[in-house]
Amino acid sequence: MNMPLRERDRGQVTIEFLGMTPTIIVTLVALWQVVLVGYTFILAGNAADEAVRQATAAEPGGARDAACEAAGLKHLPEAWRGSAEVTCGGSGYVTADVKLEVPILFPGTLSVPFPVRGHAGAVEEEDADGAS
Template identity: 70%
Template sequence: MRMSLISARERDRGRDRGQTTIEFLGMTPLIILTLVLMWQFVLVGYTFTLAGNAADEAVRAGTAAAPGDREAACQQAGLAKLDGAWKGDATVTCGGTGFVTADVTLKVPVLFPGSIAFPFTVHGHAGAVEEAKD
């Protein structure tokens, strides 16, 4: 009698072989989709960080430049701090007298920077009081 119980247990274990593999294969697309979405959210966050940093650098250069050179210095400093993949579609606008502002607009890449981008943009804005000229 004991022999038949052991045989039944072993027989039941044999039917479950491969179940873990099948479950893993079924979950693999969900795991990959989750990783892709997480990576895309990282790219969105990084784009916001780049836009804010570029605006800060642009306004810093704009406040230190002479009023006639402000726009060029501001744009150059804003674009200099961007990676190549984000620089292509970037726009940097500067303005103001006394209180200088800089606005940076970037497009969010889809999965790989330098490839296609989403149709929406990310904005960075910064402002600073103009430095006194002695």
């Protein structure tokens, strides 16, 4: 008893889709994780830029460190802010380093074991009288 070709293949597309579903899901998860890594690099660089910008305008000493850290943390989303480390240093040429952890799938949960670092530097601003 021969069946027509059309009836023999009935349901084949459904079976193939179900077989590919895990591959599709794993691919989407991997792409989302790559997006999170890239976004964390962007956040780290921006935080370092903001921190060094504020540090160059502040008076050297404790006020500079406080302004630098506050500016570095100001624009970070809450999920990244909790584990962020902002350090500033230098005299004449001020630098800011920001270290962020990359979340796994959902910001605010587990993190990838390697940190993302952002670095920025700028020359100190001078007052109108020529003092730095």
